[in-house]
Amino acid sequence: MLDIRTATSHFPGIGRYVTNLASALAEQLRPDERLTLLGHPAQIERFVAEQRASVISLLCDDSPFTLQQQWRIPQLLRAQRNTAAVSLYHSPYYLMPYRPGLPTVLTFYDLIPLRFPAYVSRRARMLFRFTAQMALCTARHVIAISEASRRDLLATFSVSPERVTAIPLAAEARFRPQPRAAVEHVLARYSLPAEFLLYVGSNKPHKNLVNLVHAYAALPPTAPLLLIAGPWDARHPDARQAAQQLGVSERVRFLGIVDDKDLPALYSGALAFVFPSRYEGFGLPVLEAMACGAPVACSNASSLPEVVGDAALLFDPNDVQALTEVMQRLIEDAALRQRLRESGLRRAGTFSWRRNASATLDIYRCMADIDA
CATH class of the missing domain: 3.40.50.2000 (Glycogen Phosphorylase B;)
Structure with a gap:
């Protein structure tokens, strides 16, 4: 039973x-x-x-x-x-x-x-x-x-x-690379640009969004939009406050809960997926992102290294500068993104x-x- x-x-x-x-x-x-x-x-x-x-x-x-x-x-x-x-x-x-x-x-x-x-x-x-x-x-x-x-x-x-x-x-079978038309439909639905960095998850403190915002703020002003998607707990407003204090609130968008059926296209359309969590029992969003063909960077904490294997860039979740450098590499290096995309799809296929x-x-x- x-x-x-x-x-x-x-x-x-x-x-x-x-x-x-x-x-x-x-x-x-x-x-x-x-x-x-x-x-x-x-x-x-x-x-x-x-x-x-x-x-x-x-x-x-x-x-x-x-x-x-x-x-x-x-x-x-x-x-x-x-x-x-x-x-x-x-x-x-x-x-x-x-x-x-x-x-x-x-x-x-x-x-x-x-x-x-x-x-x-x-x-x-x-x-x-x-x-x-x-x-x-x-x-x-x-x-x-x-x-x-x-x-x-x-x-x-x-x-x-x-x-x-x-x-x-x-990851569920629906998490797979989406056709360009499906991606464009979802981008239009949420008024998103063609290029963006993506995080999917809650804003609970262990998710480490404050460090993500600080790391993003150190990128050049021309960096793609940072999109933070997932349920928002008003008891933990620190990440939104950090974006305002650092002057990047116009370039960090808190999307809130995304319809489940739109998630595969959102992952597929991301320039890269960034997951700075300090602790996970597993880390399903990372696997979903890889299954959809998104290049992934995630923290080296708890279960995440065993989920991604060698198919993602890893960083110390407490090292803001390291996170900035990882995002910069992903933004600038198209060949790196393609390698991560291919290795991520292979890795996701083992689950x-x-x-x-x-x-x-x-x-x-x-x-x-x-x-x-």
Whole structure:
């Protein structure tokens, strides 16, 4: 059973993970296997309409965050186990029902609340640590979304290494180089110039946008527009304030949330993609950008080097001058951009949801054999 209750707009990253995983799992089931989804009626109806008959559903109106789930979900799972309908439960979030009554798999993403305590309340940090530790103790096996995430988990919590497997994420199939007409349509829709540097992601402090703006401000005034696309949290206005103070507010555009269907063309149209994050569990925007043929420069922090391999320019996220120099190279060197474009496409091709689901199924099957 895969819990898809987090497939909502409140969890864009986790929602994307769980829906892509569910689709890829459904395509690889053996004749004697079936995938059971636990979710809200609307989530289930949308998914089952697109999938094979091997996918069945259990409707559940409980949020993953209510106390009610602590007894409702285990009750439901035990009933399924008693009828041999379900053999394991996979939670894609660190809030797991207590004593679920089935062997469990947990997906673990990152340690942002603990790595950046200055930006998270003490209560939130304590709650994260407690609930994560409880979920990790409950889970028979844990899936980390990168080797860096796995190392963080093992260094922070009491978990046996053999219980944790790193299975990398992937870009969706729609992220691929777009035709020029599609790119021009999106550029016109957002009133964008032909050349621009692109960042996609939130403005949370660990994303390091203040350093990105400072590095950009050191470029010549003729540098292409810097486009910052993604959800804007008004609690963190520092990057916008920095652009105003440095006199580049006319050349740094904060686009806000971009329609998902426009992202592939936006990546494809970028002169280069720049990602200065100080910490990522995986770093999906970097992979999406490479899959769309954008030359990529990203920080050398956490999981990013393992995602990009040798297909991107790396820099220290705390070195503003180094970031300026990297952007200058990308702007001036067309041959470099072409090399990065080609190597990025090759690198992105090594990641797929089919591979992710296959590795996940291996864990499911191993657990089912042990429990048989």
